[in-house]
Amino acid sequence: MNYFSTRNTGEKVSSAEAIVKGLAADGGLFIPEEIPQVKMEGLEKLSYPQLAAELLPYLLPDYDREFLKQATEEAYGPAFHGKAGHTVKVKDGLYALELWHGPTCAFKDYALQLMPRLLVEAKRMLGRTEKTRILVATSGDTGKAALEGYKDLNGIDIFVFYPNDGTSEIQRLQMASQQGGNVGVYAVEGNFDDAQTGVKKAFRDPAVEVQLEKRNIRLSSANSINWGRLVPQIVYYFYSYFRVLEQENLPFGTVIDYCVPTGNFGDITAGYYAKKMGLPIGKLICAANQNNVLADFFATGTYDANRPFHKTGSPSMDILISSNLERLLYNACGDEKQVAGWMKELSEKGVYSVDEQTLETLREDFAAGWCSEEACAEIIGRYNEQYGYLADTHTAVALGVAEHFITERPMVVLSTANPYKFPRVVLTALGQEAPLSDFEAIEQLEKLSGISAPDSLTMLKNMPERFKEVIPAEKITDIAVQ
Ligand SMILES: *Cc1c(COP(=O)(O)O)cnc(C)c1O
Numbered sequence: 001m002n003y004f005s006t007r008n009t010g011e012k013v014s015s016a017e018a019i020v021k022g023l024a025a026d027g028g029l030f031i032p033e034e035i036p037q038v039k040m041e042g043l044e045k046l047s048y049p050q051l052a053a054e055l056l057p058y059l060l061p062d063y064d065r066e067f068l069k070q071a072t073e074e075a076y077g078p079a080f081h082g083k084a085g086h087t088v089k090v091k092d093g094l095y096a097l098e099l100w101h102g103p104t105c106a107f108k109d110y111a112l113q114l115m116p117r118l119l120v121e122a123k124r125m126l127g128r129t130e131k132t133r134i135l136v137a138t139s140g141d142t143g144k145a146a147l148e149g150y151k152d153l154n155g156i157d158i159f160v161f162y163p164n165d166g167t168s169e170i171q172r173l174q175m176a177s178q179q180g181g182n183v184g185v186y187a188v189e190g191n192f193d194d195a196q197t198g199v200k201k202a203f204r205d206p207a208v209e210v211q212l213e214k215r216n217i218r219l220s221s222a223n224s225i226n227w228g229r230l231v232p233q234i235v236y237y238f239y240s241y242f243r244v245l246e247q248e249n250l251p252f253g254t255v256i257d258y259c260v261p262t263g264n265f266g267d268i269t270a271g272y273y274a275k276k277m278g279l280p281i282g283k284l285i286c287a288a289n290q291n292n293v294l295a296d297f298f299a300t301g302t303y304d305a306n307r308p309f310h311k312t313g314s315p316s317m318d319i320l321i322s323s324n325l326e327r328l329l330y331n332a333c334g335d336e337k338q339v340a341g342w343m344k345e346l347s348e349k350g351v352y353s354v355d356e357q358t359l360e361t362l363r364e365d366f367a368a369g370w371c372s373e374e375a376c377a378e379i380i381g382r383y384n385e386q387y388g389y390l391a392d393t394h395t396a397v398a399l400g401v402a403e404h405f406i407t408e409r410p411m412v413v414l415s416t417a418n419p420y421k422f423p424r425v426v427l428t429a430l431g432q433e434a435p436l437s438d439f440e441a442i443e444q445l446e447k448l449s450g451i452s453a454p455d456s457l458t459m460l461k462n463m464p465e466r467f468k469e470v471i472p473a474e475k476i477t478d479i480a481v482q
Pocket of ligand 1: 107108141142261262263264265266268317394416417
């Protein structure tokens, strides 16, 4: 089974090539030419790493099975503290799939603990000898998760750029204290857009490419448009499905809905593939914050990014261009020229409209809603009080939206960040006055909730800050070619 671009189905590549390339030459995203059907017998008994090793070969058929077995064991073993895919009951019929028990307390660990291994192996399989240089612009979570995933890997180095005044104190310290011999971390003057624009400029600069090529270095990104980042995320839909059946004593085939806090549409796209591979998922509910471009899209068929950008308490979902939607558009309409046309309109005018039929097809699998900042704070307070469940801001957005879509079917909400990553916002939502320091806020929140913060976060208080440099965005290019 091969992959082709959403904008040109003629050119086929193996999964290893798709992962090395990241983006297709025509700007499209790689998707599998057909979606394999999974044999379900026995999967319910497997541990998380075992399940990953069983499922990944369906979508990465050119990789050696033994390699995948070892890679998934290394990625999802001790680093997840025995809680990979941890699925807990919040209240009757409602479950939280807690995806933040990994090394950086963010769901992006699932992709970024495995994808770097897939990349190194793909280069080996394809006989590629160049050094890969990863550039990441991050508003917080991706940077740290990528640093942990790529640190000290052969043939790779990684530079991360975050906005000097755009992350929480915890997020900043997570990156500034990063270990590893092949990593660099820089605070960029300005906001996330300044950092992102600087990184994009380096990627597009032909002089950068020429200079690097002389030294056999090639730039790459850790963004979620890479198939290697999407594919690991399919596994936890299967894992959580079986955990709900187990806890509710239900037979295989029972239909379960999933509600996903959404930004770049990567996580929920993985759920779509899980469903098409045979997992009995009912609706995939896309939950947005005040940046509700996706909720409007599913309501009207028009994707309109020309709107004010809101800085919210769920910053990882503050996105107006959700890149992974392109994969769904192709699957819904099956017409590469049509997809290329819509994406051209999006880049030129910031808006496109799909036809009735495509919208209908999308609505068979997806529903969408959004949650205001006030509603999100109310949810955090109410779930803590009524159910003893402490949710972070991103999870709260999904809980809020899920309430509008709940039926007699079980519902799983994806819980994407540990509440202690955003301790001040969570404290405020609980009606407390938040102290200025994140660490004091953590202590208060621990007392209030009775749940202790993960060591990897509290430890940061005493970690030396290794990276202190603040640079203007114009310097990103110099760092890319250093
Ligand atoms: C990245 C992120 C999201 C959004 O996931 P997408 O795949 O971009 O839709 C949601 N919550 C948290 C905490 C995240 O870090």
